[in-house]
Amino acid sequence: MREDQLAAYLRAQMPHAAELRVANLARIFGGASRETWSFEAAWSENGTVIERSFIARRDPPASLLSDNNLLEYDIYSALGGAEIPVPLVHWIDREGTALDRPTFIMGRLAGATDASALATSPALAEIRPKIARQKAEILARIHDADISRIPSLERPPSREQCALYEVEKWERTMRQDSLEPQPVLEFAFHWMKRHLPPPPEKLVLVHGDYRTGNFLYDPAAGITGILDWEMAHVGDPIEDLGWLVIKSWRWARNSLVGGLCEREDFVRMYEEASGRRVDMDALKFWEVFSNVKFAIIFITGTKSIVEGKTPDLLLALTAFVNPGVEAELLELIK
Secondary structure (H helix, E strand, O other), X not given: OOHHHHHHHHHHHOOOOEEEEEEEEEEEOOOOOOXXXXXXXXXXXXXXXXXXXXXXXXXXXXXXXXXXXXXXXHHHHHHOOOOOOOOOEEEEEOOOOOOOOOEEEEEOOOOEOOHHHHHHOHHHOOOHHHHHHHHHHHHHHHHOOOHHHOOOOOOXXXXXXXXXXXXXXXXXXXXXXXXXXXXXXXXXXXXXXXOOOOOOOOOEEEOOOOOOOXXXXXXXXXXXXXXXXXXXXXXXXXXXXXXXXXXXHOOOOOOOEOOOEOHHHHHHHHHHHHOOOOOHHHHHHHHHHHHHHHHHXXXXXXXXXXXXXXXXXXXXXXXXXXXXXXXXXXXXXX
């Protein structure tokens, strides 16, 4: 992506803006599903100079997953003003004709995403309990969002089939993308099919990647924005809890989920905020499922490297993560 390319695109979107220029374009690394770029733009309207900071999210040549390319844009558009902190989206190049690949542009929110710092820095110790509670309360609001406003969301056939639908979807992905036998994952799929949870009372918006590291936080204000919605879908609300409690997100290398609080405390705060009871057997199922999903995401990344679709070093390193995930799986279902 180039500054002149972005400037030309923005001029086409804002024909009323005079002397528009783009500066400080920089790639933000840390994630493997989409490219994230920050930049600043300045222009003049009726003699007034306006300066704004933006984020561009562009499809990469290859990714850990093949997903609905611009679902994230649709979600941000639908959730704006719904008491769920998300960036304000402005423009979208759906076909990638102007910016090489499908891209959308949104406003830049204040805050950091560094999960390790949040979980371990002594300077942030006092804010961790506040962020843990905000994280539970925002998740409850996500699960109350009006899914009818986001028609591009993938949906299971019914409440009764939502768990099996997810299991079979990820099993297909594993079989399509695995380059070698996966005995631990095969064992886990067998276990999940025999331990399907009861259907949820209601199908909800599932974020799909709701973890520390996928939200912006400010040391004073707490959580300022929920990011990375590319795996969002309609399903069981407990699926999001299963994902956020897995061992891989315990950034402080202790028992604190997401490096923020104990599992029991997060479940209690979520129950208080949502009015839903969390079935602990269902939570275990979704924790097993989430570890399987995590491992398969890395399998798809490895395949992209082997097939020469991308030289991204981060995807190459994913192959070294799965042994630890498989060990956690065996511990959970022993």
